[in-house]
Amino acid sequence: MSSSIVNLVYLFAGVLFILGIKGLTKPSTAVRGNMLSAIGMLVAVVITLLNSEVVNFTYIIAGVLFGGAVGAFMALRIQMTSMPQMVALLNGFGGGASLTIASAEYFSVLNIEAQSFSDLLAPVALDANAFGLGAEGQVTLVSIGLTILIGAVTLTGSLVAFAKLQGLIKKNFGLPGGPVGNALLFIGALAALVCIVINPSQAVTVLALVALALLLGLFLVLPIGGADMPVVIALLNSYSGLAAALAGFILGNTVLIVAGSLVGTSGLILTKIMCVAMNRSLGNVLFGKMAATGEVVDADEIYAGKVTSAQPDEVAMMLEVAKRVVIVPGYGMAMAQAQHAVRELADSIESRGIEVEYGIHPVAGRMPGHMNVLLAEAEVPYDKLVEMDRINPTFEETDVVIVIGANDVTNPMAREAEGSPIYGMPILNVDKAKNVVVIKRSLSPGFAGLPNPLFAMDHTLMVYGDGKKAVVEMTTALNQS
């Protein structure tokens, strides 16, 4: 088959990817968009298989069967609360694919029949133009090096992110020297990359690059804590796209470049949205700690004698006479698997003719859009999920706000306490509502480690206990009254 036909089909696949992402701009067209994108993928794969360069199907069939089974199993069995873990793993595999493709491309030019590891380390005699004539060869080598670097960082970084989200790694720790250790790893990787470009015949430099980049990914993500994971996942998503686009430069493949750069920008934009929603720079999330400036706020001083607690049936009585209720979910709702219980409570409230909406903070949960997916799973219509900027002006006319499993994103210190670590972070202004109900296990601080003056306000009631249980009890009490 002529390469022009193959490239025309790749162009067609690229158009389908673009239409697919365009479909994702509206919930009503999103399913169809995803289908279009999948068809684009199928077309690109089929035309590649028909390509005369592909002759040996043993490894392909084995890989497709194995990978397909793993992918389908994960996709169909994963719980919606575990979606951040799933996306983290998918990012990692994307990085792994780019890493292995770039390495395969390098070793196919080297063309060594390695019988043992030491065979790999021996330098080979290589034609000066083995990777392409002059500058073209250098560009190919730079692309191979960068793809390996970004692909490997994405692979191990995502695996660490997965382990943290899954609760397999609980501690946050980094290299001694923190960012300095990471900087040394990065400089080492860049040095290996330069060596590869200057003298590509030494396979040992490629192996060194792979090792340094894998370590770098590990130590970049190990120090980062749970609530910052939305940023990390979005950034790794961007890396996996970037690595794919770079692999496109190695192979001279247009569809890889188009698809890879779309994914790269998508991840970057999400990263930026997440950083803005936390009022922190990317550098601060990756390398910094939450600034511990300003006077230390004493939790006891804020809470002492001012916190009012309530039982679920008291909340039910309050809900009965309300006209408008807003539910604010956070990661705690996911932890308690309370999304279905919350929807049942909302149904019960609505059956009394009371308006119910959900206020969603951009960084609620562990990844962008986490709360929306959970509530969609519980069959909450998506037009009831209202984003921060649109819900904030409505709190003053809201009779009851129910905060379930959210803390820092409702902390009024972000608005008022200049010098506080979270000062300037956009929050949901739930304290402006007439009554606030906070469902929480205890008064323990959120990720920022700060007390929340909201809990001590006169119009705030604390309902202590398991989120799901408390919500179910409220629903029961409301239905009985």
Next chain:
Amino acid sequence: MEILILLLALFVLSLFLGVELITKVPPTLHTPLMSGTNAVSGITLVGALLAAGSETSPMLVNVLGFLAVTFATINVIGGYLVTNRMLSMFKRK
């Protein structure tokens, strides 16, 4: 070298297109957007097929190709299926 410039042009223009497209995706669809773009980045499968399927290459290349095919297929199948599963839950009242 001209081909390289063309590829670079394609890359830069795609970045701009990406910004235009993605900024229009509403926050409620950000999780499906991530898993969906993950599936798209499984397009590396195309490169993986070329590496795994070439007859003349040494064994090492085929093995790396096999790994690449496996990783990329997980991305493609897992990504599209899970995105579809999530999106079909988003309903208007």
